[in-house]
Structure formats: structure tokens, C-alpha cells
Amino acid sequence: MNETKLLVVGSLAYDQVETPRRPAAWQLGGSATFISLAASHLVRTAVVGVVGKDFKQADLDLLVGKGVDISGIETAEGETFKWGGRYDAQLKERETLFTELGVFAQFSPKIPAALADAPYLFLGNCDPDLQLAVLDSMKGLRWVAADTMNLWINIKRESLLRLLGRVNALFLNDSEAELLTNEKNVVKAGHAIMAMGPSTVIIKRGEYGCVVISGDGVFALPALPLEQVEDPTGAGDSFAGGFMAHLASTGDLSPLGIRNAAAFGTVTASFCVEDFGPAPLARLDRATLDGRLKLFANMLSLPWGGCCR
Amino acid sequence: MNETKLLVVGSLAYDQVETPRRPAAWQLGGSATFISLAASHLVRTAVVGVVGKDFKQADLDLLVGKGVDISGIETAEGETFKWGGRYDAQLKERETLFTELGVFAQFSPKIPAALADAPYLFLGNCDPDLQLAVLDSMKGLRWVAADTMNLWINIKRESLLRLLGRVNALFLNDSEAELLTNEKNVVKAGHAIMAMGPSTVIIKRGEYGCVVISGDGVFALPALPLEQVEDPTGAGDSFAGGFMAHLASTGDLSPLGIRNAAAFGTVTASFCVEDFGPAPLARLDRATLDGRLKLFANMLSLPWGGCCR
Numbered sequence: 001m002n003e004t005k006l007l008v009v010g011s012l013a014y015d016q017v018e019t020p021r022r023p024a025a026w027q028l029g030g031s032a033t034f035i036s037l038a039a040s041h042l043v044r045t046a047v048v049g050v051v052g053k054d055f056k057q058a059d060l061d062l063l064v065g066k067g068v069d070i071s072g073i074e075t076a077e078g079e080t081f082k083w084g085g086r087y088d089a090q091l092k093e094r095e096t097l098f099t100e101l102g103v104f105a106q107f108s109p110k111i112p113a114a115l116a117d118a119p120y121l122f123l124g125n126c127d128p129d130l131q132l133a134v135l136d137s138m139k140g141l142r143w144v145a146a147d148t149m150n151l152w153i154n155i156k157r158e159s160l161l162r163l164l165g166r167v168n169a170l171f172l173n174d175s176e177a178e179l180l181t182n183e184k185n186v187v188k189a190g191h192a193i194m195a196m197g198p199s200t201v202i203i204k205r206g207e208y209g210c211v212v213i214s215g216d217g218v219f220a221l222p223a224l225p226l227e228q229v230e231d232p233t234g235a236g237d238s239f240a241g242g243f244m245a246h247l248a249s250t251g252d253l254s255p256l257g258i259r260n261a262a263a264f265g266t267v268t269a270s271f272c273v274e275d276f277g278p279a280p281l282a283r284l285d286r287a288t289l290d291g292r293l294k295l296f297a298n299m300l301s302l303p304w305g306g307c308c309r
Numbered sequence: 310m311n312e313t314k315l316l317v318v319g320s321l322a323y324d325q326v327e328t329p330r331r332p333a334a335w336q337l338g339g340s341a342t343f344i345s346l347a348a349s350h351l352v353r354t355a356v357v358g359v360v361g362k363d364f365k366q367a368d369l370d371l372l373v374g375k376g377v378d379i380s381g382i383e384t385a386e387g388e389t390f391k392w393g394g395r396y397d398a399q400l401k402e403r404e405t406l407f408t409e410l411g412v413f414a415q416f417s418p419k420i421p422a423a424l425a426d427a428p429y430l431f432l433g434n435c436d437p438d439l440q441l442a443v444l445d446s447m448k449g450l451r452w453v454a455a456d457t458m459n460l461w462i463n464i465k466r467e468s469l470l471r472l473l474g475r476v477n478a479l480f481l482n483d484s485e486a487e488l489l490t491n492e493k494n495v496v497k498a499g500h501a502i503m504a505m506g507p508s509t510v511i512i513k514r515g516e517y518g519c520v521v522i523s524g525d526g527v528f529a530l531p532a533l534p535l536e537q538v539e540d541p542t543g544a545g546d547s548f549a550g551g552f553m554a555h556l557a558s559t560g561d562l563s564p565l566g567i568r569n570a571a572a573f574g575t576v577t578a579s580f581c582v583e584d585f586g587p588a589p590l591a592r593l594d595r596a597t598l599d600g601r602l603k604l605f606a607n608m609l610s611l612p613w614g615g616c617c618r
Contacts, residue, residue: 089493090493091493184399184400185535185536185538186534187534187535187536188536191536205517208514208517208518208531209517209518209529209531211531211534213534218534219534219608220518220531220532220533220534220608221531221609222517222518222520222529222530222531223529224529225495225496225520225522225527225528226494226496227494227500229494259608259611260611260612263613290613293611293613294613294614296611296613296614297611297612297613297614298614299528299568300530300609300610300614301609301611301614302568302569302572302602302605302606302609302610303569303606304572304599304602304603304606305603305605305606305607305609305610
């Protein structure tokens with residue numbers, strides 16, 4: 001019996017990140033890295049992905065040390081996926097300086113038998129045909145969410161639409177939602193995406209928080225205002241990881257369960273940006289996370305609402 | 310005895326507003342218009358401002374109909390302040406097409422004796438030397454907030470700094486905060502402004518909500534996600550009006566009082582953008598406002614916080 005609650009399929013990478021306060025430097029990256037580390041604080045999480053021969057044992061050990069199941073990480077001949085980017089002065093926009101897909105170019109996710117019955121699945125941003133293939137390998141899924149990006153909306157729209165017909169939720173940002181639906185209003189864009197399949201649409205807005213649209217209504221949460229922001233890389237993935245972990249941990253798929261999952265993801269992501277790469281997630285402990293959750297909930301506790309929900 | 314709780318000094322204007330869904334059309338505008346209408350749902354509010362001979366009696370009647378004291382509105386020879394602007398497709402950015410100051414160019418606020426002891430004062434965006442002169446006319450102020458803009462930060466910095474030494478709070482947006490402080494991080498910018506005088510700094514972020522920085526900490530609130538957005542004109546002023554009215558109504562200047570005031574302002578502003586000009590604020594009733602307050606509070610009620618605060 002495998003106790004994995006959440007399976008994450010995505011990239012493992014080395015990023016060369018430059019910010020106004022730090023010259024370019026290499027750090028561990030990839031969507032699966034951030035998602036699984038963020039999720040690891042709540043549930044047993046497994047990763048399916050591919051790395052090259054150059055991937056460091058210490059980086060695998062970092063995942064294992066947080067309880068992440070790495071049995072689905074394949075090592076292939078060639079180089080690990082590498083990405084280089086530079087952030088603007090406000091740490092809001094970033095410019096991609098290079099993308100070297102390496103072994104990720106031939107990535108063909110193989111789900112180990114022991115992981116195929118994980119009830120929760122997160123499909124990190126990659127070719128929607130691969131995301132569809134993963135879905136075909138799973139049995140007994142309870143809830144599945146996917147991430148995507150402009151590239152796939154532009155060049156693989158048909159596959160993406162097939163995918164959307166088979167997932168419970170889509171994570172994307174404002175501009176991707178507009179590109180996908182041609183709707184400029186975020187709520188209308190969310191409803192248009194729901195018409196494509198997902199019952200829940202999660203719009204990520206970086207330092208401004210998120211908006212979630214579903215059949216039960218619409219809600220927004222702010223991000224925590226932070227004085228210390230060093231590196232936004234992986235924040236969206238950390239948000240998704242915390243979100244999925246909370247859902248998988250509570251099993252509560254009700255509107256309140258979804259809302260609380262978004263809040264948990266928001267708080268998890270707030271740690272990610274305070275230092276470079278996944279380091280803050282790796283050193284995060286549950287007491288620190290719980291302390292900031294309480295802070296966040298108190299910040300948003302208003303006198304006109306229902307009580308203790 | 311005058312029962313005015315909140316005095317608002319600002320502009321009354323006619324705006325020609327163009328959006329992607331509506332050709333340019335004239336509508337009532339001005340900071341004092343939006344602020345006083347927004348505040349009118351909670352407290353007796355008075356306006357000090359100037360209009361030209363062309364200002365319509367019906368527009369004064371609209372204010373009076375909401376209980377606003379217009380005894381401080383002076384009618385001068387000349388034309389009312391006129392502004393023309395065009396919004397982009399997302400209704401986020403706007404381009405100013407013309408500004409005709411008219412009688413506002415010679416605006417010299419005169420505070421009627423009956424209004425000089427109002428305990429709460431909002432200094433709408435105008436020349437900081439005029440804002441300072443208003444302060445000199447007031448007696449017994451309990452709490453005063455000011456708005457400003459890039460123009461004054463650039464050309465009247467010394468006067469603005471004198472003003473900041475004498476107000477409790479400053480309302481401004483992200484880019485104005487950065488211009489004033491040269492700090493790109495919004496929390497750091499808030500602290501830098503606090504060092505100039507105000508104990509509370511309210512950063513307005515449009516559809517993303519607000520961040521408030523004070524000696525008691527930092528909090529953020531999201532805006533309500535709205536499907537129907539027609540015209541953002543006046544939203545920031547409506548937010549400020551609701552904020553000030555809640556503060557004046559409760560008299561609670563504690564951290565929680567400030568936070569609840571920001572929430573009340575957020576909800577008030579959500580009505581403003583749903584239709585053109587101040588019409589939605591003018592037709593808003595207390596039951597509708599209370600209903601959305603409850604919705605907002607429930608949206609933000611998380612299981613990790615304290616209860617019923």
C-alpha cells in the first residue's frame with residue numbers, strides 16, 4: 001500500500017535567476033520541485049519528472065528529507081532542464097534569458113504502478129498532450145488540477161481543450177485567462193473557462209493574491225504584504241502546492257474547503273518569495289507555517305461575517 | 310450646533326469619460342463628489358469646494374438628497390472643473406485627454422464657521438499649500454487624512470512634506486508611493502512615508518484592493534471580484550469616503566477600527582465601478598451595502614483566525 005495522497009507531474013530544473021539585488025546565480029527550480037516542497041508540509045507527496053545526469057544527489061536528498069516520494073523521478077541521458085531569467089526593479093515582471101529544455105524535451109511521464117492510485121493529482125505546466133497521457137495512466141482520481149501557459153494556449157489549443165474537459169480545476173494567471181477566453185474581465189474569463197470543463201478556475205495574481213471562480217460563486221484573497229521579497233520564482237507553484245495539499249489533507253471539496261485551500265496556498269507561497277529558490281520552503285516548519293496562517297486569518301477577520309467558519 | 314462628523318475638501322467636476330463599451334459622455338465627477346456620496350451612507354458629511362456658473366442645480370440636489378451639507382460649496386464666476394479621459398480595454402489604465410481647471414484653478418478653500426469643528430477631515434487631492442491652509446482653519450480635529458498625486462510629489466515636494474507632518478493618514482497608489490519614497494517594495498514605501506509623519510499609510514491598488522501600513526503592522530484586503538465593471542472613475546475616492554465615514558461613525562481609531570474602515574471603504578467602492586459616474590453611489594441604500602459587507606466578510610472568514618473580532 002502506498003500512502004501517497006498527492007501526485008505532482010512537472011519539471012525539475014536548474015534556474016539562473018538575476019534580481020536587482022543579486023547577480024545571476026544558479027539555484028534549484030522546476031514546477032514539481034516547488035509544488036512538492038510546498039505540499040510536503042501537509043501530505044505525502046510524490047513527484048513524476050525527469051532529470052539529467054548532472055542533477056545533484058543533494059537536491060534529490062532535499063526532496064526526500066521533506067518526505068517527498070521521488071520514485072517517479074527518472075534520470076535520463078543528457079542535461080537537466082535549465083532556465084535563465086532576470087526580474088525587473090519591482091520584482092513583478094521577468095525576462096527569460098534562455099531556456100534549455102535538455103531531457104525535459106523528451107519527457108514522457110511514466111507513472112509508477114504504486115503511484116497510479118493517488119487520489120489527488122496536479123499536472124504542472126507542460127504539453128497538454130503529456131498531461132492527457134498522465135490522466136490516462138491514473139485510476140481512482142478524486143480531484144485533478146492542471147497548470148498551463150501562453151505557449152500551449154497558442155500552439156496546442158485543441159489538446160488543451162481536451163484536457164480542460166477532464167480536469168476539476170485550472171490554475172493560470174490573468175493574462176493567460178484573457179488569452180484563453182478573449183474575456184478581459186477576470187470573473188467573466190473564469191466563467192468562460194468553466195464552460196470548457198473545469199468546475200473551479202484559480203486565477204493567480206502574484207503579489208496581489210488570487211481570484212477563484214466556481215459554480216458556488218467567486219472569491220478573492222490578497223497575498224500577505226511582505227517587506228522581504230527576494231525572488232518570486234516558484235511562488236505560483238508554491239501556491240498551487242499548498243492549495244492541493246490542503247485539499248488532499250482535508251478531503252473537503254466544498255466551497256469552503258476550496259476557499260481554505262486557496263488561503264493555505266497563499267500563506268505557503270508567502271514564504272517562497274522571501275529568499276532565493278526553494279530554500280525557504282525546504283527550511284519551513286509547521287509551527288512557522290501555522291503562525292502565519294493565524295496572522296493571515298486574523299488580518300481578514302471582519303465584524304460583518306459569520307463566525308468561526 | 311452642527312452635527313457634521315466628516316468634512317471633505319476637494320473638487321467638483323464634470324468628467325467626459327470614454328470606455329471600450331461606451332463612447333465619451335459627460336458625467337458628474339470630482340473627488341469631493343465621490344467621497345461625500347460614499348460617506349453619506351454612514352455619517353453627516355459636508356463638502357467644501359468650488360463650482361462654476363454652469364454647475365447644475367440637479368447635481369447639487371443629488372448631494373443634498375443624500376444628506377450632504379453643501380454650505381461650503383462656493384459658486385464662482387467661470388466654468389466648473391472639467392476632465393476628459395479614456396480607459397484601456399482592461400479598464401485598468403486611463404489616458405487623460407484634457408484638463409480644464411476652470412474655477413478650480415483659483416480654488417481657495419473657505420471653511421464655514423459651522424464646519425470648522427468637524428472632528429474628521431479628508432483633504433482631497435489638490436495643491437498641498439491649499440491642504441495646509443485648510444488645516445489652519447480647523448479646530449478640534451480628531452483625525453485627518455489626505456490624498457495626493459504625482460504632480461504634487463514632483464512640483465510641490467516641500468509643501469507636501471510639511472502637510473505630511475500634520476496629517477494622520479495618507480492615501481495614495483503604488484506608483485505614487487514609489488515616487489514619493491524611492492522604495493519599490495510597498496511595505497517599505499509605507500514605512501518611509503510613516504517616517505515623514507502619517508501614522509497610517511493607505512496604498513490603493515484598484516481592482517486588487519489595498520494595503521495599509523501603520524505602527525501596528527501591515528494588512529491587505531482584496532477588492533471584491535466583480536463581473537460588472539463599467540467605469541473605475543471615482544473608485545479610489547469612494548474607497549476613501551467609505552473609509553473615513555466608518556472611522557467617523559465608530560470613532561474607533563484602533564488597529565481593528567482602521568482595518569474595518571478599510572473593509573467598509575472597499576465594499577463601498579465596489580458599487581461605484583458598476584456603473585458610470587457617481588450614479589451607483591447615489592442610488593445605493595444601506596440594506597444593499599450591508600448585504601455586500603456580509604458577503605465580503607464571509608468571503609474572508611478563515612478557520613485559523615480569532616473569532617467574531
